[in-house]
Amino acid sequence: MTRFPARRGVPEFTIFAPLIQMTTKYGFHDVREHLVNDIKDAYPTKWEGFEAAGVLGEDVFGSPKPHPNSVLNLFLEQGIEFALPFAAYRAGLGGPSASALANNKPGTALPPTVLVSITHGMGVMRRMAVLAAHRIAYTGDLGVCPKRACILDASTNRIEQRMKALNDIFDVMVGRSEGDMLSPLSFGTLVCVNCTRRLEKVHLYFRKEFVWAELPNLLGRGSWEAV
């Protein structure tokens, strides 16, 4: 044991968890507050904070990275309300089977009501993502690109290529709907630079207004304002 260890940021989770429990229990309120402050950036409550965050979720605890379920359990136990929506989202990313399998690891079993709520909420979000992908790709909202070189131009003699590009765009978005729906997509060179930007803007809007905004609902909190 080193009496004067190097000053560091957030302790690893195996230290953080008992430390926050013990400091709460024995009235070390300053230390507790400091520990909670340390994780605020990694569990943002605003979209701007999410976009600006360098480290997100359980990654803030360094190595060994804790299971997101363990983190969520700790936050629930300790009443760290602001962090619950994002922690629930991270726990939900693994899907219900991952959460069930996690039961083998101590401390990772979510309470049944929480597990049901997160699983259902994530399912709704993923269905919304597929609907959005279909809408964006196939209902003509991408419009017509004035660039002759772009596959979305107005010419009618490239219908097959245009359909293939739209299928690819759809596939990219649907693929993401099965993963982390909050992270940005790369549409590569499927369409021209300007159309790619339009796609990214539409997708950004979806991520912000339909995924991020719904995170508090994963635990029945309603809205970010209610957290």
Place this chain on the structure above:
Amino acid sequence: MEEEGTAAAESPADVETHIAFIPRDLPATIDIPSSILHGIESSFVRHNVESSSVSFVDIPATTTSSPTLSISTVSDLTPTELSEEETTTHHDVFYFRDGNIEIVCGSTVFRVHSAIISFSSSKLRDMLSPSTLLGAPMPEGCPRVVFKDIPEDFAVLLKMIYTPGFVSLPFGVGPVY
């Protein structure tokens, strides 16, 4: 600079029309009252191994609605006597020979300095005050009390108390004198 091909979906309002079909009234989740969530005893909370011959200081670690807990008053603390059969081991690090109080968690004995512990937390100061320790057993020459904590967790707390910089507190944050 305006670039060609950006006519569509440029303003948020335009963008919104792209996704306006998504029913906003979808049932996003099953509503769980926060009171239920707060009441959940998560599996993260580990339980101490209890000894039938020892009455523990019972301080629940689970918070209710407020992070500031109302726990561990002097009346919660009952200096207790371990039974003869109880086997205890000294903690590897936090068993100071010159300590003047013993705290037992599970089967682990910590021997620490009451002044240092009390200096760190008013709650612990109350719990370990002389009047509280009056009548406590002294199997190894100093008062012994039993806390209902997991030894590893309590060791983390002691490490924080005894190790400057263990938690990188900003300047000015520290114990309340």
